[in-house]
Amino acid sequence: MPTTITLSVNGRPVTRTVESRTLLVQLLREHLGLTGTHVGCDTCQCGACVVHLNGRSVKSCAVLAVQADGAEVATIEGLAAADGTLHPMQEAFRKHHGLQCGFCTPGMVMSAIDLVRRHPTPTERQVRTELEGNLCRCTGYHNIVRAVLSGAETMRGAGDPGAAAAAD
Amino acid sequence: MYAFEYHRPTSLDEAVSLMVNAEDGALLAGGQTLIPTLKQRLAQPSDVIDLAAVPGLTGITQDGNELIVGAMTTHAEVAASDLVRATIPALAELAGQVGDAQVRNRGTLGGSIANNDPAADYPAALVALGAVIKTNRRTVAADDFFTGMFETVLDTEEVVVSVRFPKPQRAAYCKFPNPASRYAIVGVFVARNGPTVRVAVTGAGQSVFRLPELEARLAARFSPDALANVMVAADGLNDDLHASADYRAHLITVMAKRAVAAASGSPAD
Numbered sequence: 001m002p003t004t005i006t007l008s009v010n011g012r013p014v015t016r017t018v019e020s021r022t023l024l025v026q027l028l029r030e031h032l033g034l035t036g037t038h039v040g041c042d043t044c045q046c047g048a049c050v051v052h053l054n055g056r057s058v059k060s061c062a063v064l065a066v067q068a069d070g071a072e073v074a075t076i077e078g079l080a081a082a083d084g085t086l087h088p089m090q091e092a093f094r095k096h097h098g099l100q101c102g103f104c105t106p107g108m109v110m111s112a113i114d115l116v117r118r119h120p121t122p123t124e125r126q127v128r129t130e131l132e133g134n135l136c137r138c139t140g141y142h143n144i145v146r147a148v149l150s151g152a153e154t155m156r157g158a159g160d161p162g163a164a165a166a167a168d
Numbered sequence: 169m170y171a172f173e174y175h176r177p178t179s180l181d182e183a184v185s186l187m188v189n190a191e192d193g194a195l196l197a198g199g200q201t202l203i204p205t206l207k208q209r210l211a212q213p214s215d216v217i218d219l220a221a222v223p224g225l226t227g228i229t230q231d232g233n234e235l236i237v238g239a240m241t242t243h244a245e246v247a248a249s250d251l252v253r254a255t256i257p258a259l260a261e262l263a264g265q266v267g268d269a270q271v272r273n274r275g276t277l278g279g280s281i282a283n284n285d286p287a288a289d290y291p292a293a294l295v296a297l298g299a300v301i302k303t304n305r306r307t308v309a310a311d312d313f314f315t316g317m318f319e320t321v322l323d324t325e326e327v328v329v330s331v332r333f334p335k336p337q338r339a340a341y342c343k344f345p346n347p348a349s350r351y352a353i354v355g356v357f358v359a360r361n362g363p364t365v366r367v368a369v370t371g372a373g374q375s376v377f378r379l380p381e382l383e384a385r386l387a388a389r390f391s392p393d394a395l396a397n398v399m400v401a402a403d404g405l406n407d408d409l410h411a412s413a414d415y416r417a418h419l420i421t422v423m424a425k426r427a428v429a430a431a432s433g434s435p436a437d
């Protein structure tokens with residue numbers, strides 16, 4: 001049965017009618033056109049679809065859209081400032097070459113931001129274990145880890161746009 | 169995914185009556201097992217009953233020498249809880265090793281034990297710690313709760329409300345994870361309380377089980393040395409593409425020694 005849900009996506013209120021079985025990632029990609037959130041598997045293991053749900057990173061392929069009724073969702077599209085200035089974590093991925101094909105990158109960045117908000121000074125080991133849910137077929141992870149450590153440093157110093165909103 | 173009717177009840181009674189009245193109802197907690205199962209079309213419930221808005225199912229409290237964890241408490245909440253870290257640190261450690269960070273942000277204690285995946289982590293903790301499971305209509309000891317592969321004593325419309333964990337004197341969990349899924353190929357939880365030692369194994373069999381011989385040795389002397397040369401029979405252990413039964417039998421002894429070492433503060437050999 002179709003259900004009407006209202007949620008906030010990247011700070012904007014959104015109302016849509018969805019089927020019970022519609023996944024959050026389908027709502028984002030197919031109903032809202034936010035195709036920055038990727039789908040890389042059908043077993044909830046790859047992390048390409050990671051978004052923030054009420055400030056915590058989740059796999060949007062393992063959440064029903066109806067479960068997000070009333071929630072706040074943040075996707076990769078909501079990170080950069082209105083003038084195009086990248087979020088420090090995005091900038092760190094660019095600077096440290098933390099991507100090759102870029103398919104895993106939105107999920108990596110969303111997971112990394114949640115990780116840094118919980119562990120503002122992560123060790124390399126922590127970065128590697130906390131990113132276990134994000135698979136990358138290209139980079140071998142070294143530059144991703146480097147990017148996350150560098151992004152963490154910038155987020156500590158220059159601040160983290162969106163952190164206040166995420167801290168509910 | 170097949171179509172189904174979604175419900176979000178706001179009381180435990182309503183959740184139970186929705187289950188009773190559904191043709192084929194499924195409770196939804198964190199969805200980290202149920203949603204992948206629905207996506208693969210391995211289940212076709214007529215109704216999905218989400219427990220997210222049912223009050224009283226989340227939270228961690230202390231009651232004397234026991235810790236009570238609500239069924240809807242996520243793995244991430246247990247892992248990060250100061251109260252759990254102070255009373256049963258091994259439980260927080262275990263929760264922090266379930267799957268990955270995103271699975272831990274959604275997956276719950278109640279969902280994990282109701283599902284009773286043979287490679288799930290929590291069943292080992294519940295059995296080793298002698299936990300008691302509270303449902304909407306009874307309490308069940310962990311020893312009686314897990315009955316087989318993906319099987320528990322729960323009736324179809326029964327809801328896990330909370331789990332009561334007695335605080336052990338010493339405890340530790342040691343897991344050899346499958347590098348892809350993070351599920352346990354073998355996980356051993358060891359808990360000591362005075363003269364009683366309980367050793368529970370997950371990942372190796374159809375469901376969690378205890379090892380009386382190891383428990384007796386450790387009751388006599390709680391040290392990794394007490395398990396020197398101990399052998400575990402491979403008969404009946406899981407044998408699959410991830411690990412043979414013999415390898416799992418060996419891993420049990422290794423994980424048990426490491427868990428005892430971690431719990432007792434002495435080095436493993």
Ligand SMILES: Cc1cc2nc3c(=O)[nH]c(=O)nc-3n(C[C@H](O)[C@H](O)[C@H](O)COP(=O)(O)OP(=O)(O)OC[C@H]3O[C@@H](n4cnc5c(N)ncnc54)[C@H](O)[C@@H]3O)c2cc1C
Binds near residue numbers: 043195
């Ligand atoms: C990539 C990945 C890796 C994982 N790795 C691990 C791992 O290493 N170790 C591990 O232990 N687990 C692992 N899991 C499973 C994870 O821990 C799940 O969260 C857990 O098994 C189910 O909990 P849930 O809250 O998500 O339950 P759901 O998926 O919502 O439900 C699971 C089952 O339990 C029933 N149920 C849920 N709540 C209740 C309740 N309160 N009362 C009665 N029945 C209930 C549901 O009806 C359903 O049948 C992994 C999952 C994924 C996707």
Ligand code: FES
Binds near residue numbers: 050059
């Ligand atoms: S698409 Fe692979 S985890 Fe969600």
Ligand code: FES
Binds near residue numbers: 099100101
């Ligand atoms: S950059 Fe290609 S998958 Fe990670």
